[in-house]
Amino acid sequence: MYIRQISVFLENTTGSLHSMTRLLGEHGVDLIALSIADSDSFGVLRCVAHSGELDRAMEALREAGYTARVSDVICACVPDQPGGLSRVLGLLDQGGISIEYIYSFVRNTGVDALLIFKLDDPEKGAMLFAENGIRMLSQEQVDSL
Amino acid sequence: MTGKRAHKIWDPAMECMSRDERHALQGRRLREVVRRVYDNVPVYRARMDAKGVKPEDIRTADDIVLLPFTEKTDLRDNFPYGLFAAPKSEIVRIQGSSGTTGKPIVVGYTKNDVDVWTQLMARALTAAGGGRDDIIQVCYGYGLFTGGLGAHQGATEIGAMVIPMSSGNTQRQIMMMREMGATMLCCTPSYATHLGETIREMGLEPGKDIHLKAGCFGAEPWTEEMRQKLEELLGIDACDLYGLTEIAGPGVAFECLEKDGMHVNEDHVMLEIIDPVTEKPVPEGQSGEMVFTTISKEGMPMLRYRTHDISSITTSPCACGRTTLRLGRLTGRTDDMLVIRGVNVFPSQIESVLVGIRGVAPHYLLVVDRVKSADVLEVQVEMTEDMFSDTVAHIVELEKKISGQIKSVVGIQAKIKLVAPRSIPRSEGKAKRVIDHRKL
Numbered sequence: 001m002y003i004r005q006i007s008v009f010l011e012n013t014t015g016s017l018h019s020m021t022r023l024l025g026e027h028g029v030d031l032i033a034l035s036i037a038d039s040d041s042f043g044v045l046r047c048v049a050h051s052g053e054l055d056r057a058m059e060a061l062r063e064a065g066y067t068a069r070v071s072d073v074i075c076a077c078v079p080d081q082p083g084g085l086s087r088v089l090g091l092l093d094q095g096g097i098s099i100e101y102i103y104s105f106v107r108n109t110g111v112d113a114l115l116i117f118k119l120d121d122p123e124k125g126a127m128l129f130a131e132n133g134i135r136m137l138s139q140e141q142v143d144s145l
Numbered sequence: 146m147t148g149k150r151a152h153k154i155w156d157p158a159m160e161c162m163s164r165d166e167r168h169a170l171q172g173r174r175l176r177e178v179v180r181r182v183y184d185n186v187p188v189y190r191a192r193m194d195a196k197g198v199k200p201e202d203i204r205t206a207d208d209i210v211l212l213p214f215t216e217k218t219d220l221r222d223n224f225p226y227g228l229f230a231a232p233k234s235e236i237v238r239i240q241g242s243s244g245t246t247g248k249p250i251v252v253g254y255t256k257n258d259v260d261v262w263t264q265l266m267a268r269a270l271t272a273a274g275g276g277r278d279d280i281i282q283v284c285y286g287y288g289l290f291t292g293g294l295g296a297h298q299g300a301t302e303i304g305a306m307v308i309p310m311s312s313g314n315t316q317r318q319i320m321m322m323r324e325m326g327a328t329m330l331c332c333t334p335s336y337a338t339h340l341g342e343t344i345r346e347m348g349l350e351p352g353k354d355i356h357l358k359a360g361c362f363g364a365e366p367w368t369e370e371m372r373q374k375l376e377e378l379l380g381i382d383a384c385d386l387y388g389l390t391e392i393a394g395p396g397v398a399f400e401c402l403e404k405d406g407m408h409v410n411e412d413h414v415m416l417e418i419i420d421p422v423t424e425k426p427v428p429e430g431q432s433g434e435m436v437f438t439t440i441s442k443e444g445m446p447m448l449r450y451r452t453h454d455i456s457s458i459t460t461s462p463c464a465c466g467r468t469t470l471r472l473g474r475l476t477g478r479t480d481d482m483l484v485i486r487g488v489n490v491f492p493s494q495i496e497s498v499l500v501g502i503r504g505v506a507p508h509y510l511l512v513v514d515r516v517k518s519a520d521v522l523e524v525q526v527e528m529t530e531d532m533f534s535d536t537v538a539h540i541v542e543l544e545k546k547i548s549g550q551i552k553s554v555v556g557i558q559a560k561i562k563l564v565a566p567r568s569i570p571r572s573e574g575k576a577k578r579v580i581d582h583r584k585l
């Protein structure tokens with residue numbers, strides 16, 4: 001139900017994002033989803049990689065002195081059509097679940113848009129999705145993308 | 146007093162007198178010492194004349210604020226005999242420091258000065274539980290440095306058996322400690338820790354092979370964490386001890402077994418806590434510079450000697466029964482102090498905030514700048530994995546928590562800048578904690 005996400009602390013300095021992504025590239029880590037959130041003084045990069053590359057990515061990051069961590073997020077398929085996302089957000093709203101952040105995959109599977117959700121109550125959120133026929137991808141399914 | 150330990154007091158008459166009585170005693174002694182230095186030390190006379198203060202202006206202890214300050218440089222500039230207030234024939238001892246920068250400093254003691262110093266240290270050892278049945282191992286250095294002889298004299302005075310080991314040779318220290326059955330230890334806290342670690346490495350067990358029960362540790366600042374470690378390592382009560390050669394030597398202030406601040410021997414020294422910039426006294430409990438005046442010394446009295454050490458005092462009663470004011474831990478030097486928007490800021494205060502927040506590393510850098518003629522303080526803190534979150538809002542919350550606590554402790558708003566781990570330079574020895582861009 002959950003997939004693994006890597007997040008990395010970035011200082012707001014020129015080139016910090018570039019050097020980090022280059023590092024992962026050098027270690028053969030392919031990023032299949034990615035987002036950056038920032039405050040006025042720092043940034044947090046979040047990304048999803050194939051599970052076979054996750055340990056290698058974390059090792060490379062820590063070795064290079066980055067603060068990074070792995071956390072669980074929900075990957076949901078949202079119909080790629082007008083009102084698709086709005087319906088999902090409405091469901092969460094009615095369920096009293098708040099979204100810490102949301103971002104979309106780099107790659108698309110065709111009819112559906114793949115979205116990463118970080119919810120304040122992930123268990124309840126996943127149940128709500130399941131009850132309402134919103135498909136969630138497992139880590140294996142993400143790995144096969 | 147059930148459940149409480151019995152406190153031994155060496156000189157109850159002086160240590161437990163009412164604060165009013167002591168204040169009166171201080172006034173009498175201050176008057177005498179001011180008269181003595183005015184008559185005998187040209188430097189003091191010139192300084193007082195320059196301030197327009199005459200010995201007869203000093204009527205009570207409160208008049209101390211009228212007197213001029215003395216600095217360490219005064220001891221160097223007047224080396225060797227310039228600040229002596231008694232003739233050389235009356236001086237029976239010289240102590241001092243070699244001085245890492247330039248000229249040494251020396252202090253002269255009359256017979257009475259040595260006796261007073263001995264009493265101060267006897268009070269300290271008694272407060273740590275010492276008595277005639279104790280075997281006290283002194284591993285402070287003996288010589289010009291006051292540690293060794295100070296502890297030695299005090300231990301002899303209380304009738305204990307003294308093992309005058311001086312410093313160094315850890316194996317031999319432990320052998321003697323073990324064979325002689327030493328019950329108390331006098332040395333620096335860092336050397337005590339080293340002794341404790343070596344004892345453990347040798348497979349010796351406190352309580353079985355080593356019979357120490359207490360120690361008086363001074364000559365360098367230390368922390369509560371160090372105390373806990375020391376007490377566990379050696380199975381002892383570890384008491385803090387403060388002193389400085391310029392004032393007497395070890396014993397100026399000492400902790401009792403309550404370990405709740407150091408009792409200041411106020412019948413022989415007066416302690417003021419001042420704002421190092423305005424030179425005005427700060428309210429009780431607030432941090433400021435310690436300024437000592439010796440009020441019974443004959444050989445080389447000190448008027449308002451500025452230590453440049455930062456601490457605070459309390460007059461709240463101590464469970465041991467002593468009525469003297471108590472000195473908190475030394476938390477830094479005025480040399481490190483920053484004045485930001487008119488507020489005195491000590492890097493150590495910021496450090497204490499940071500180490501108090503879970504997950505925050507004690508590596509920090511203070512960057513001060515002036516933006517549109519207003520001072521701005523930025524506190525750089527390294528982002529550790531414990532602090533990190535994938536949700537920006539959580540990190541922003543943590544920033545707010547840090548700046549909120551800094552505001553409540555230091556009194557000014559700081560901008561928190563989280564930086565990459567290990568990006569703040571570590572240096573051997575003293576870390577560089579401050580970058581001040583305001584230099585005009």
Ligand SMILES: [Zn+2]
Nearest residue numbers: 401403463465
């Ligand atoms: Zn006490």
